[in-house]
Every structure is written in C-alpha cells, then in structure tokens.
Amino acid sequence: MPARQRTSKRRFLGSKQGVLFLVFAAVIWTLSALSETYITTVPVQFKLQADSSAFVFSNTHIEVPAQVSSTGFSILYRRIFPRKVALMISELPIKEAENPTLNSDYLLNKYKQTYSNSSEINGFVPAVISLPMTQTVQKSYSPKLAALPKFEEGYQLISPLRFSLDSVSAFGSKAILEKLDQAIFKLPAENPIRENFTLEATLLDSIANLANWDTTIVQVSGKVDRxxxxxxxxxxxxxxxxxxxxxxxxxxxxxxxxxxxxxxxxxxxxxxxxxxxxxxxxxxxxxxxxxxxxxxxxxxxxxxxxxxxxxxxx
CATH class of the missing domain: 2.170.120.30 (RNA Polymerase Alpha Subunit; Chain A, domain 2)
Structure with missing residues (x-):
C-alpha cells in the first residue's frame, strides 16, 4: 500500500474517533447537568370547570408558573408535559365577584391535594392570579322581528303583532349585555300570508351566541285583512x-x-x-x-x- 493511502486512512480514523469523543463528552455533560438541582419555574395548567352559572368564561384554561426545586430531568419533563389540576368554580374562594382572583396559596393546596409527590413545588407566582371570567348578570329584552312576514298582494296587518312573551331574559357578561338593545327573532320562510297567523320565531344566531337565554323561541301572531x-x-x-x-x-x-x-x-x-x-x-x-x-x-x-x-x- 502506498505511504500516501496509509496516511489518509489514519487521518480518517483519527477524525472519526474525535467526533465520537466529542459526542460522548456532550452526553456525559448533559446527563451531569440534568442531574443537578435547580430552582426555577415550570408551568401548571388549571382547568376551570363550570359547575355554576354565576360566571361567564373567556377561557376555561389558565397556566400558572410554579416555583420548583428539582433536578434538571424533572424540570425538563414538567415543561414538556405540564401537570393539570381541575378547579370547580363553586368551590373557589372568590371574594370580589366583579374582579375574580385567586390567592396562590389556594392553588398550592389544590395542587398538593391532586398530586401526592408535590414536595418539589415551593409555590406559585404571582401571589394573586386573575381569573378569565366575569360575573353573570341578567337583563330582559322585548322581542322584535328582524322582518315582517310576506303577505299576498293586497293583504296587510290590521293590528300590531302579538308575541307569546312580553320579554325574554339573557344571562351573561355585563359588558356584552349592556351593548345589546333588543332580542331580534326571525320567522321561517313561509308562503305569502293572506289570513290571520301564528308562527314560531327563532332568536338570531348572532344574538343567541352572546349569552345564555331563558328561551330562543317565541310565538308571533297577527291579524291580516285585504x-x-x-x-x-x-x-x-x-x-x-x-x-x-x-x-x-x-x-x-x-x-x-x-x-x-x-x-x-x-x-x-x-x-x-x-x-x-x-x-x-x-x-x-x-x-x-x-x-x-x-x-x-x-x-x-x-x-x-x-x-x-x-x-x-x-
């Protein structure tokens, strides 16, 4: 074998061994670093369960940073797979319904009740956590029709429309309900009318989705003559x-x-x-x-x- 080929082979083997050494060293360093104990924060997910109609949610999940003292392995795992805790709304110690918040001590106690191996959790930050929900209010609205029914040519209403209900009630966010002026209902597509009628009207979807309503259907009647x-x-x-x-x-x-x-x-x-x-x-x-x-x-x-x-x- 020529001397030049033997030299090239030794260089290739030497470079391969060097790469393997660096990889092995990196693995050893990583394992060593993950074995150390650190003080940092990991996310904990809390799910708000609506077992009460007293509040309206803008989001049913909140993520709160938890301060931990644990190994790098545990911290890495908790950041990839955050722990989850369910919160029943009726059980929350909310003092101000107009500005619902929770003390982090309550969250820590709830976390410890859910997970037995929670000794690495030192607490949650910040000390007070705002909840993504608002107090439910009730407001009543007079029903209105989006459009009158179609009449045959020459026929019209001879008296005001009559609704089966004088008002309908909505339960929802105060900020949203204050912007709503009336409950608007729509009639089904019908053939032109030429006689007295009673029809079922349905609340418009765009309005029905804004709140919870005691009813979304009303009866509408009217007298018709030529x-x-x-x-x-x-x-x-x-x-x-x-x-x-x-x-x-x-x-x-x-x-x-x-x-x-x-x-x-x-x-x-x-x-x-x-x-x-x-x-x-x-x-x-x-x-x-x-x-x-x-x-x-x-x-x-x-x-x-x-x-x-x-x-x-x-």
Missing part, C-alpha cells in the same frame, strides 16, 4: 280664524285617498272624516291640510292638493 283603496272629497274646515277677519280659501275642498281593510271600510263614518287647515299668516300664503277621523288601520294617505291658498279681508 286592503282596498278608497277616495273621498272633503270640504276644508279652517281653524283658529282671527276675529273680524274674513279668510277665503282656494280651493275649498280636497280629495283624499287611502287604503284600509275591507272590514274597516264598511264601518267608516263619513261624517267624522274632516279636512282641516290651521290659520296662520305665512309668507307663502299657503296653509297645510290635515285629515282627521281616519281608521287606525288606514295607510298610504294622499291629500290633493296638500296645501291651499288663502286671502284675508279685514
């Missing part, structure tokens, strides 16, 4: 005319048109329908016309003309 257009010609009555002043109107009558249920039209007393104008001096010489005596269910009122001219003679 509407028809009707026209009347009425003389104008002038109100508040000054004494010793003659007021002349032009025109002296107006035509009114409105829609009302057939049942209401049959009972209209034409003598109670009045077109009135309140006298007051205006720069335009015009007075607005108002109509009284209409049925409560009347809609789409038009007055032609809506204003009249006046002349005064003193």
């Amino acid at each position: 509407y028809s257009d009707v026209t009347f010609v009425l003389p104008i009555t002038l109100i508040d005319t000054p004494e010793n002043v003659l007021v002349s109107l032009s025109p002296r009558q107006v035509k009114i048109k409105f829609a009302a249920p057939l049942s209401s039209l049959r009972s209209i007393d034409e003598t109670k329908l009045l077109a009135e104008a309140v006298f007051e001096k205006t720069s335009s010489g015009q007075l607005s016309v108002y109509v009284t005596g209409l049925p409560k269910t009347a809609k789409k009122l038009t007055i032609s003309p809506p204003t009249v001219s006046y002349l005064t003679v003193e």
Whole structure:
C-alpha cells in the first residue's frame, strides 16, 4: 500500500474517533447537568370547570408558573408535559365577584391535594392570579322581528303583532349585555300570508351566541285583512280664524285617498272624516291640510292638493 493511502486512512480514523469523543463528552455533560438541582419555574395548567352559572368564561384554561426545586430531568419533563389540576368554580374562594382572583396559596393546596409527590413545588407566582371570567348578570329584552312576514298582494296587518312573551331574559357578561338593545327573532320562510297567523320565531344566531337565554323561541301572531283603496272629497274646515277677519280659501275642498281593510271600510263614518287647515299668516300664503277621523288601520294617505291658498279681508 502506498505511504500516501496509509496516511489518509489514519487521518480518517483519527477524525472519526474525535467526533465520537466529542459526542460522548456532550452526553456525559448533559446527563451531569440534568442531574443537578435547580430552582426555577415550570408551568401548571388549571382547568376551570363550570359547575355554576354565576360566571361567564373567556377561557376555561389558565397556566400558572410554579416555583420548583428539582433536578434538571424533572424540570425538563414538567415543561414538556405540564401537570393539570381541575378547579370547580363553586368551590373557589372568590371574594370580589366583579374582579375574580385567586390567592396562590389556594392553588398550592389544590395542587398538593391532586398530586401526592408535590414536595418539589415551593409555590406559585404571582401571589394573586386573575381569573378569565366575569360575573353573570341578567337583563330582559322585548322581542322584535328582524322582518315582517310576506303577505299576498293586497293583504296587510290590521293590528300590531302579538308575541307569546312580553320579554325574554339573557344571562351573561355585563359588558356584552349592556351593548345589546333588543332580542331580534326571525320567522321561517313561509308562503305569502293572506289570513290571520301564528308562527314560531327563532332568536338570531348572532344574538343567541352572546349569552345564555331563558328561551330562543317565541310565538308571533297577527291579524291580516285585504286592503282596498278608497277616495273621498272633503270640504276644508279652517281653524283658529282671527276675529273680524274674513279668510277665503282656494280651493275649498280636497280629495283624499287611502287604503284600509275591507272590514274597516264598511264601518267608516263619513261624517267624522274632516279636512282641516290651521290659520296662520305665512309668507307663502299657503296653509297645510290635515285629515282627521281616519281608521287606525288606514295607510298610504294622499291629500290633493296638500296645501291651499288663502286671502284675508279685514
């Protein structure tokens, strides 16, 4: 074998042995370091279990640093696999419900009750731990519909909607409930309505998810009738005319048109329908016309003309 090849082989074997030595030394050093005792912190996970409706949670888990005095092996293991402790909300010694906190001594006692080999735990830091929850409050809301049901052409409501409940109650975070103005319900998709109805309405998901509700379903009922257009010609009555002043109107009558249920039209007393104008001096010489005596269910009122001219003679 040539001298050059033998020299290269010895160098290769020497470098391989050097690497193995360094690896072996690193392992020995690591094992030695992990065998030492250290004072440091490791995470402990606490799970909040909601066995009470007195609080609303923003998070059901909290991680609290625990001060330990233990070997490197134990510390490394606890950081990779944190221990877990369950906390029942009804058992927590919370003094201020509006700002719920726990003393670290309570957590230490709870930890020792859960794990028998807990002598390496010296305590938790900080001394007072804030809990991710807020006190539950109750607030009531009047039910409202997101949209009216669809009616067949010519049909409309003839009275206000009626709900099976005057109010519904929500239980949740005070900050959230104070931003909520009303409980809005939606009706199912139905064919156009032409008669009295009772339908089941469901609370909108976007609102239902904000809190716990005593109910998310209400019954909605309404009375429906066919509407028809009707026209009347009425003389104008002038109100508040000054004494010793003659007021002349032009025109002296107006035509009114409105829609009302057939049942209401049959009972209209034409003598109670009045077109009135309140006298007051205006720069335009015009007075607005108002109509009284209409049925409560009347809609789409038009007055032609809506204003009249006046002349005064003193």
